[in-house]
Amino acid sequence: MAQKPSIPKGTRDFSPAELSRRNHIVETIKRRFELFGFQPIETPSFENSETLMGKYGEEGDRLIFKILNSGDYLSKVDDAVLGSRNSASLTPKISEKALRYDLTVPFARYVVMHRNDIDFPFKRYQIQPVWRADRPQKGRFREFYQCDADVVGANSPLQEVEFVQLYDAVFTDLGLKGCTIKINNRKILSGIAEMIGAKDLLVDFTVALDKLDKIGEEKVKEELLAKGISKEAIAKAQPLFTMIGTAKEQLDRLKTLLADSQIGILGVAELEEIISNVELLGLGSARLQLDVTLARGLNYYTGAIFEVAAPDGVSMGSIGGGGRYDDLTGIFGLQDVSGVGISFGLDRIYLVMEELGLFPDSLDNSLDILFLNLGKKEGLEALKLVSFLRREGIRADLYPTDAKIQKQFKYADRKGVPLVAVIGEEELAQGRLTLRNMKTGDQRSLPLEDGSLLLERLRSDS
């Protein structure tokens, strides 16, 4: 009995057409990463659970895919744990490995493990899938690709400036104009929390504030109240809700607001330096926007934080994010190594580009010329030219079987092949081939023996 095939929810197959578009994005990103001096690494799909657990907050732990131990994994679990039916205590007993949730934490682990072989500052990039046990939605999958670039061992805020430029360069290359790179600094958020006396409620505070543009001022205040932040404290934070104007104006207001907070002032100064330097150097097609409500959930960030929004009019969550983390390697036993990095959400960038029709047509054709197969002798003759053209870097192919000529033409048409070469009985007798331009319908005759004339035509057409 044949079963109906299916794939798990939140996963996808990629067709040749989709993959050539995805590769176009990946190659653009890769080229820029390398131009900016990053080197590639790869890490395993799965890590030891303890490497991952606890790095993404409580919510993150829930979304990590756990891998069941091999063998008779229940036999060694003692009855008390098994009988308690408590997932939190049972899980570590039956699962020691987990699929990676992002690329930043495995990278931190990599840095610590290989610290003696790495020349610091270390700039690495990594393009690999990650997995999250999330409920899928549009632009939200359970298996998706991240394209990360990080620098570890460099404290200078010039790194942040370069990352803003990197974002801008990639999106400009892709033709994705009008992206907004939102920037904030965790120190500012800490400073504000300190100011209003809610230091230990920093996470709740930032998570609520993050929703400002989505649910509005009143609802945010309600949530803050519900989380145990006093009315007076919220009143003190009032200037945050009406942060408009240029970056400079906003920074000036933050300076007065945070005058008594050492960490807050530090954050403002860092941000000021980054923003003014980005302005000085200029951007291509993206714009940098200070957004004091930007918080980001991943709790390892300590300094600058980034998030990229798609151009106006496209409804899609952030297509990139990142920030500075001072202590990530500290968790694995390597102190005083600051890191900063960004991530591109390949799958979401794909969806946005699809929606805006930004993929070049040239991605759709996979062949420069197709030779029709009209029999054994004819096919062999065609293959000689195919081999010659391939050596010259032309994407050439021979139709695999001597099917009906109509079928072969139809195949060429649908694949979008611009040129079709016909070598049949007639041509063979004359020592020539017929070359048809599929777009215009023009046909011309060329000698079989000398492939260079054909090559010339192909080169001039492309």
Next chain:
RNA sequence: GUGGUUGUAGCUCAGCUGGUUAGAGCGCUGGAUUGUGGUUCCAGAGGUCGCCGGUUCGAACCCGGUCUUCCACCCCA
């Protein structure tokens, strides 16, 4: 994880208050056209109605469960 939504041919979708052999368009295959695709015309193939169970004389349609899709939360790329 919570609440809702969706599933009928390869694709996009019709299908009445449950009632004989479940339809269309596109696509596919063949022919018109025995060496010429994209247009047209003709013919044909293709469906466990997501899956499991229940109600009923009878279920694509009603009920329960389950999987999937999309949406809102949560969170995030």
